[in-house]
Amino acid sequence: xxxxxxxxxxxxxxxxxxxxxxxxxxxxxxxxxxxxxxxxxxxxxxxxxxxxxxxxxxxxxxxxxxxxxxx
Numbered sequence: 001x002x003x004x005x006x007x008x009x010x011x012x013x014x015x016x017x018x019x020x021x022x023x024x025x026x027x028x029x030x031x032x033x034x035x036x037x038x039x040x041x042x043x044x045x046x047x048x049x050x051x052x053x054x055x056x057x058x059x060x061x062x063x064x065x066x067x068x069x070x071x
Contacts, residue, residue, distance in 0.1 A: 001026050010042060010061070012049035017061040019045055 002025045010017045021038040025031050034042070041060055048057040057063045 004032075008042065010046050010049065011066075012046060014066050015049045015052075015054075016064045016066055017045050017049060017057055018064070019061040 003022050004025065005020060005022050008019045008021050010019060019042060021034055021042065023032040024035060045057050045061050048054070048060075049063070054063055
């Protein structure tokens with residue numbers, strides 16, 4: 001089993017979050033996968049962004065507000 005850190009982006013409406021997670025590589029057919037802790041972290045951040053709870057989201061990730069370049 002090997003592990004590798006990556007950055008996942010979560011996009012919800014006009015907000016995005018940059019989250020560090022660890023992919024786990026094994027010899028089985030489900031590889032690579034996230035740990036339960038990292039999967040729950042992604043869910044928590046997504047839910048926080050949906051409710052505009054930026055304080056909670058910023059504890060777990062970098063949060064960005066997105067705006068269009070041209071109208």
